[in-house]
Amino acid sequence: MEPRILRRQRRFACAVVLMAVLVLPVVTGGCPEFRNQLVDATETAALGILLADEEPCVAFEAAGRQVIGAALSLVFDQFRTETTGF
Numbered sequence: 001m002e003p004r005i006l007r008r009q010r011r012f013a014c015a016v017v018l019m020a021v022l023v024l025p026v027v028t029g030g031c032p033e034f035r036n037q038l039v040d041a042t043e044t045a046a047l048g049i050l051l052a053d054e055e056p057c058v059a060f061e062a063a064g065r066q067v068i069g070a071a072l073s074l075v076f077d078q079f080r081t082e083t084t085g086f
Contacts, residue, residue, distance in 0.1 A: 014057045017064040034074050041066035 045063035048054035 010057050014060045017060040017067075031074065034070055037070035037073075038067055041070070 041063040044066070045059040048059040048062075049056050
């Protein structure tokens with residue numbers, strides 16, 4: 001593929017990840033743990049870009065991985081048994 005097309009695809013992917021990371025905390029208001037993980041992923045990406053001169057696509061790719069990890073963790077939490085000790 002042409003370098004210009006690859007750049008466009010990367011920018012689009014970064015924009016999608018950015019929008020997902022920014023919109024998901026609003027949508028997941030009922031699950032504070034998941035929302036906190038999403039906010040942490042966004043914060044890490046923003047700090048990496050602003051303070052560490054990290055490439056935006058790399059930072060948001062890492063944030064996307066953290067979001068996917070949080071979502072998988074949330075799904076698997078549903079299968080764990082609740083144990084309470086008295």
